[in-house]
Amino acid sequence: MTNTFADLMAHQRETEALASIAGRLGWDQETMMPRGATKMRAEESAALEGVLHARRTDPRIGDWLAVANAPDDAGQRALDLIARSYNRNTKIPARLAAELARLTSLAQGIWAEARATETPADFLPTLQEVVALKREEAACLSTGDLYDALLDDYEPGMTGAEISAMFDAMRPRLVALREAVLAAEAPPALDHVFPENAQLRLAKICATAFGYDWTRGRLDMAVHPFSSGSGNDVRITTRISETDPFNCIYSTIHEVGHACYEQGIDQDYLFTPMGAGVSMGVHESQSRIYENQLGRSAAFTGWLHGRMVEMFGDFAVNDRQVFHAIVNRVSNGFIRTESDELSYNLHVMLRFDLERDLVAGRLEVADLEEAWNTRFASDFGQRPTLPSQGFLQDVHWSVGLFGYFPTYSLGNLYAGCLNKAMRAQVSGVDDALAQGNAAPATDWLREGLQRHGGLRDPRATIEAACGFAPTADPLLDYLEEKFKAIYAL
Template identity: 65%
Template sequence: MPAYDELMAFQRETEALRQVMGRLNWDQETVMPKGAAQQRADELGALESVLHARRTDPRIGDWLGAVDPAALDDVGRAQLRHIRRSYARAVRLPETLSAEIARVTSRAQGIWAEARAADDVGHFLPALTDVVRLKREAAAALAEGGDPYDALLDDYEPGATAEGIAAIFDRLRPRLVELRERIMGAERTPAALAGRFDADGQWALAREVATHFGYDWRHGRLDRSVHPFTSGAGTDVRITTRVDEQEPLGCLYSTLHEVGHGAYEQRIDPAYLLTPLGSGVSMGVHESQSRIYENQLGRSRAFCDWLFGRMTDLFGAAGAPDAEAFHAAVNRVHSGYIRTEADEVHYNLHIMLRFDLERDLIAGRLEVSDLEEAWNARFEADFGVKVDRPANGVLQDVHWSVGLFGYFPTYSLGNIYAGCLYTALRAAVPTLDDDLARGHAERATAWLRESLQRHGGLYEPAEVIERACGFAPHEGPLLDYLDAKFEALYGL
């Protein structure tokens, strides 16, 4: 149909420009000189104005009205579903607001990095105040009388609601807290890794692990950034990590986490390139890939056996006396400050804290000036320790500086989806433990590619998980996995 062909040609150009904008953001976080921050903010604002004009072009409405969905196949109808949803959202936002958000968040991201390095909350709060003001305005415009936070959440997990997320968290929290209390009372107390681990060796091992888990270096690269992230889609997907010579697990598992994201984007059906189906369907599904790579596979006893040997080869010692102690150190449960370094038992508690705080910020029940105090009080109540400095507290995450309100709960959704996928994966790949003990993840990642990754945005989030697993996603498999794993580790 001519209308459909014209719509898709227009959409491909829009998607290409969106990828260019993503590349500018990648550059800003990795190699851009500090003095370019203001110019980059203006560049991103200008490009966002162009993209907003394309997303709200009246011809999109005309083309959508002229296309008969019944004449399309499943792929065509899925393309229309995404375009219609995007168009309906875009026309609610004024172009000036979209451009201003792009400019302000670009500038705020650099200010956040400076404030985090200096442990100076006051340096960041004025910029965050501007971001929150603009996101409240955007949320109100998108919600059209509904829940403003739901309107922001829909950007990352279409169809999800704050009420639904809160209900999931209400079911997760009791068993997580109960498991944590049993662990904290256990007689076993695994030691953390000890020693110094050369940065070049960490980097080499991170690249080796990424290769074993299927990251395609022909269409990707690994760089350093303050906060690890993944950028791009299709044939250009880039990941970053960070290195600390005192703490090698941060580099290794941040890399594995981002490889999960990157592999998802790299393995989507090439026929969907530069279309709405050519990216991951939601951040919850995206996080299911990063979390299953990082945790269920990467922190398994089998893979830790292999990793222990490689660390001994590279560093002369792995920081633990044997593979069993190494596995326990990798999975050690402790009330740490940093979300990205949190163990699997505490991780979702970190997310619940952020979810509640950002809902209150968007609703106006909490002001930016009171955010640090609210964070510190909630952290002490949930984790039993006081925040020692802002970089370990309210300044640790990049998300709010770049306006990603509604993003945090998708991490926990990803954990839930990963729990379901892992149950199905173990049934589908009976050699999984033997494979991982040799450092091989090919059969596991091949199953994820065929069952989920290749579909991109073809199905709705919960549907693609159900298709892969054979059952509707729910929190039970995750909680059962955590109980079994940590009861064994701690002799409960």
């Protein structure tokens, strides 16, 4: 008589390995693949997705789940996650899964070209097809709110209504603080050329300072920075502007947060359902706390200032307190990934509302650019003058990631809670950061959160690490204390 649990886990192990290969194809497409290979890669992605869908919907999984007995709590969690995946995937036709993989692979290249040439008309027909397929997918998964069905892929258990209520609660304090800061005297902007090669060397130094394991990772360039992979092969990307070194430095630290979460997961969970981050909200909590509460702290920017002087020479900022203010400068920019901590969540709220309307059919793709520009003008007081400043700036919709955007702000909320708990429990965090050593903070995160991977549900993961239920107050309190001090409010 065979061991049913062992048979199911062996099947899952091969599925996870194939999914890892699919992820590597995506990494290659954004970093190394020649432009002429786009259509070929789309067919490869569709073929592999077909194999994965067949494995995830294999009728034997249902049979195994019906009789399998887990040996321990981790085994039971694995069964629960496999059952969740099986129930969702069996509702999606193989044709739809393959077509989504094929189209989104093509759409990514079309988006990148349209963004580079500022020609949104070249992308809109493809985006219309993506939206139609995502609506079809959502209809397969749910008889209720279509957006909730897509959101559940990235933040299990969360609903659009809950996200909307969270944003409504956060917005007044965010807007009031941002308006007060923008009315105050701003720190100067950098006015210097920072050579690309030196920026990349400094980015690697920062990645090392935050614990990125180079024996299991690498750093490459991409149009839109991202982290890819899990376990023992976790790769990050960044981008460089020679007049804005913070773009490279903090994009790198942000992606290192994602990567260290994956590298820190218990090796026993490798190629199991627990072997990756439990949700994108929890994932973003790691990238955002690395980037902001740690990386943009006065302690760490003091150390960073010294490294930049060594690397770039005199760049006309000699005071470390002024440098800290420059790193945290609040401005009315167009680009989410370059925005300050006060503006960032407003960018996300805009995207959340628009994509929710797209999925529901309240907004058509043909009207998206104008809807974006009008909303942006309402929230930020200015209209984008280029599509790359507006709805073409992010890769997410081209690759079908509807439901992903709100997890960025949820991650900020979680990061605020983790920062409060960490600083109450760990002494000497700032003293170490001032020496370019993030280990006291990152060790606490690894032990309390990262190593557990997908063992617990998202909210339970945060509660277990913090010792209290997540709310927006720690994040908002942190922002008010920080920016009132910087801007002397």
